[in-house]
Amino acid sequence: MLIDANTCFGLCPRGGRDLSLATLLAVLRRHEVDQALAYSLRGVEYDFLSGNEETRRVCQEHPQLLPVATVHPGRHVHCRDEILRVADEGFAAVRFFPDVQGWPIVYQPFLDLCELLAEVGLPIILPAGPPGQQTVIGERVGPLGINVLLIGSGYGTNAETASVLARWPSLYTESHMYDTPGTLEYVGEVAGFDRLVFGSNSPDRSFEAAYHHGACAHFTAGQRADFLAGNLLRFLGRGGD
């Protein structure tokens, strides 16, 4: 089974990239991806209410896509209601974009929403961000006990990922920016192989780069299966032990 934790669809207002739903579906079909967490870029770039509505509709039309909601804490208005609504409607997780939207992790509107998400039991997806950000996420969100998936840790932040995951058992790491030899395995050894989650950031990034890197990693068969699907299901509270 193969589940991609990191996909999106929509438009990029900065141009130059085909991020359409049709392109995403073609990538998933070409690589026989069973399921993918997906969010609408409309919700990131403009309005999370209409973006989540689009995500809901698209995921109903394409059941292999698992809906991920977005909320912009800077708007404040409607944030709590929207989280309660997407939780009620079966969204898989809520993803935040402080990097795109220009707000910091230490930001009370966001931290308030994290507490609400912990209450309703919806997992959180966040960018790993620049050095130091994962540490802050661990300190501020880790104690809530809610599952958090950190997206986009690369070689400049992999050491921090290993340490933060080792300290906070509810944190997971997504793989699309892991590109150094042996680092996925190293983080697994330090923090647990059950914390590694496959993601591609399709259709913006090359699916094959992330997938081939994971495929060539020195995992046991069980670790590989968990990396490609089982750990994400456990993160979502939808399977595993």
Next chain:
Amino acid sequence: MQKIDVHGHFGLWNFPIPGTNRVEHLLALCEQHDIRHTACSSVLALCYSMEEGNAEIAAAFAGHPQLLAYVYVNANFLPESVAEMERYLSLPNFVGVKIHASYSGVNNADPKMQDLMAEIARRARLVKIHSGGPDVCGVLARWAEQYPHVNFIIAHALGTAVEDAARLAASHPNLYLEFCSSWAGAGKIARALDICGATQLLFGTDMDLIDPAFVIGQYESAGLTEEQKQAVYWDNPRRVLGLDDR
């Protein structure tokens, strides 16, 4: 398919990369991914001491014909760079010269870099450039025209400016692109292929900073025909690195 890698490194990276800074690690990655040669520059030379780094890589690679080396030169130290080229370019493992705009803090357009390139062109037929600064494309085009006997490898195909790099390579037959990068933009190699054709493309990994698997995934999904893969993975690197003449 067997491959020749034009972009490797030897040395210590301050990232969690188990086994780095060892020849055996490079050889194991080569073995895993059917890479018959990798052409590397010294991380110590890039990050700190040009002389120590070049000496270290020369000593480490001696007796390993699979491992090829670029002599690293630094525009801040012109006489010393000339001495390094004189010292190493004739050695069996060495295939060319490496310059790096950001590690040295001297961008492509800087007058010091023009002086260095003139000295390189007197001594070498191959230079791999990690570019930086203003008017990168203009400077690369001028160098390609000014020194037609030199082959230039544009490292990382200028990153996100891959289409600019491909247009340069399309109009300058001595400019070549390789695509290793942590930025795995979807379709970037295919777009370059459309613009400049497979004859200007090379296989590069950035190992052992970047895992060859991460880069091979991108090459394998670029829509290359078997003939084009043979060119990109083997024939072109072999020709550009001068391995046919050895």
